[in-house]
Amino acid sequence: MKVKNVDGVMLKKAFIGAAQYLDANKEEINALNVFPVPDGDTGTNMSLTMKSAVKQILNLNEYNAGKVAMAASNGSLMGARGNSGVILSQLLRGFANGLEDKENIDTVDLANALKLASDTAYKAVMKPTEGTILTVARGCAEYALKIASEEDDVINFLYKIIEYGNYVLNKTPEMLPVLKQAGVVDAGGKGLMCALTGAYNAITTGEEIELEFIESSIKRPVHISRDIETADIKYGYCTEFIINTYYKDYEQFREELAKFGDSLLVVGGEGFIKVHIHTNNPGMVLEKALELGELNDIKIDNMRYQHSHLIVDEEQVNQVDSKKTKVANKKYGIIAVSVGEGINAVFKDLNVDYIIPGGQTMNPSTEDLLKAIEEVEAENIIILPNNGNIILAAEQAKDLSNKNVYVLPTKSIPEGVSALIAFNPETDIDRNLKNMKEAISYVKTAQVTYAVRDTEINGVEIKKDDIIGITGDEILAIGNDVEEVALELLEKMVDDESSLITIFYGNGLEEEDALKLSTKLEKKFEDFDIEVLFGGQPLYYYIFSIE
The missing domain is CATH 3.30.1180 (Hypothetical Protein Tm841; Chain: A;domain 3)
Incomplete structure (x- = not known):
């Protein structure tokens, strides 16, 4: 079978195949963690990020290659978990930008998109390290550019890129001594090659891919009956959706929506705007949004009903009270990522406003962090990731928010606690950040x-x-x-x-x-x-x- 052009339908299938193959191999990727500790989650994070990309693709009403790639980028941006997931989302962002709004793409288009994907990911990392997923992505991109003009068959083109990518992957232990000592290749690089292999398999087999694996990571909700007063809920419908648009005046659009409710969050990415609002008139909000572009991923929940029949994730039943749903507008709001009932209590005692359950093996997504930012009403919001693998997602959430958000790069629970002890609510933000960073250096x-x-x-x-x-x-x-x-x-x-x-x-x-x-x-x-x-x-x- 010779394929000279990839249309949106085929690209959609490739993304689904990539997500499926990543999901099937996530434990093997997790096991490549250099440290033999029970928190190797590179495969899990990349799999969840790719699943989020596919869910966004499935919401499209029409398919062309450019729109499919942009939907994947948008979904991965919000669903990115851990450093590997954030880098994967940046790869998909660059890939989508490289395809623009093309109906069909050939090998030259793919090569250019892979190069922009690699460049975008490198720029997203402050101190890129060779011997990682970045090196593998760059190797694939450079090789793709080298052969694109002489290889017009997409199938052969991808096969050769995968073959070369695996060659680069197998050389990563020579670039990073820690990999060589542990006798493993880079986990993120392996995840990327699994994604490319899955995409290749999907478009060459011709078989339809079952989508059950996409929902396999979704926890079943547990219903908890509680007598909660609902009369104080001013706006009854939690309304969320995504607008496919290149409209850039987010501030103006935010002001237009503000009159319809509260808890308003408007964040923009490449070719999309994501909206969250509590309102009594979801229809009017959607009509306003339709003026900017097509809508998808629409979700409207009756909060009065939800407050009477509280729904939480199975793992969060004991953590329902660990979050404050709202805090009064004040000078500072603090968000902390935490795991463990006792550690949660310590953070509460230190006046953390919002606790995001997460840590080793359960990194929160960019969207989880964005929702926390939305819930905290404060002039300045400080995020304590308390894990080195969550810092990039926190930074990505900060960049997507319109609020004054500061990410303090705490890499452990003790660092987070020390930073909070050094925090002074009466001091200005610059002095606080300086004092908190200094406190981290002493622990x-x-x-x-x-x-x-x-x-x-x-x-x-x-x-x-x-x-x-x-x-x-x-x-x-x-x-x-x-x-x-x-x-x-x-x-x-x-x-x-x-x-x-x-x-x-x-x-x-x-x-x-x-x-x-x-x-x-x-x-x-x-x-x-x-x-x-x-x-x-x-x-x-x-x-x-x-x-």
């Missing part, structure tokens, strides 16, 4: 968890199920006993400038376990203050804050 984070696979790091062999003590990207202690590993880890972490150790103990441990550890630490570090707190975090026996 060290240590964690005790278990190994999920055999590996070798820095010449040290690690076996599956070993207890390991880590800080940042270093494994400092290995053993079979949680307490012994914790003691060894802290001995290596504590220095002459340290004076306080805070212990957050997680699910699977009892308070007496943590108190026993605390007693031993008090004997070992006589002049230290030792604090024990219930964290309730999964996967990690202990999280330590050392100051």
Whole structure:
């Protein structure tokens, strides 16, 4: 079969195939995590991001190649999770911009779009690292440009790109020593090649792809009956939709919609505007939006009914009260990503306005972060990601919002807590950000968890199920006993400038376990203050804050 041009229908099928193949191989990609800790989620994040792209494509009423690519870009932008998901969304954004509004595309068009995809992703990362998904994307793009003029068959063209992309992927361990030590290729690069392979398979087999996998990640709602007063709800319909438009005056459009309700969020991307509003007249809002372009992904919920029959995700039943649905307009609002009942309570005590459930293995999406921003009514909003894999999504949400949003790049729960202790609601934003960043620099984070696979790091062999003590990207202690590993880890972490150790103990441990550890630490570090707190975090026996 020879294919010289790809139309929108075929491109749609390619995207669905990419999402399906990513979903089928996500656990293999997760297992490529360099650190053998139970939070390898690159495959999961890329799969969820691609599923979000496909859901947006399925909402299209008509298909041409350019519109399909733009829908994928828009969906991935909102659904991006983790660093790998954000980079994937940027690749799709550049790819869509490269295709513009083309009805059909040939190999030259595809090559140019792949090059713009790579360029866009590189620009989105402050300090690009070679040997990652970026390198694989660039390799594919450069090779595509090289062969596009001589290869006009799209099928052969894609096959050759995939073959070369896998060649680049297999060389990533030579570019990043940490990959070579762990004996793995880059997980993000592997995810990208799975997406390209899935796209290729979909357009060559001719078989229809079942879409059940798209909904496989959606949690079934649990209905909780509560007697909640609904008389105070001024605007009864939560209305959300996307406008396919290149209209750029978002501020003017926002002002026009403001008269119809409150809780208004208007964010724009390449070729779309996403709207969220609470209103009593959803029809009038939709009519106003139709003046700008076609609508899709329309969702209208009766909030009075929802408040009487509260619906939450199965995993969030115990977290219903962890969020404040609204806060009064004030100088500062703080959003924190957190996991664990006890850690949530600590953040509440430190006056966090909105807690987003998430962390290791459950990174919130850009849209989750945007919804939190929308809920917090404050002059200045500070986001604490508390995980290095959430910072890019937080930055992306900030860029999409019209509010004054600041992302403090906290990479752990202890960093988030220290930043909040340094926060002063009476101080101006610049001084607060400076003080909070300084506080982060004074705290060290240590964690005790278990190994999920055999590996070798820095010449040290690690076996599956070993207890390991880590800080940042270093494994400092290995053993079979949680307490012994914790003691060894802290001995290596504590220095002459340290004076306080805070212990957050997680699910699977009892308070007496943590108190026993605390007693031993008090004997070992006589002049230290030792604090024990219930964290309730999964996967990690202990999280330590050392100051």
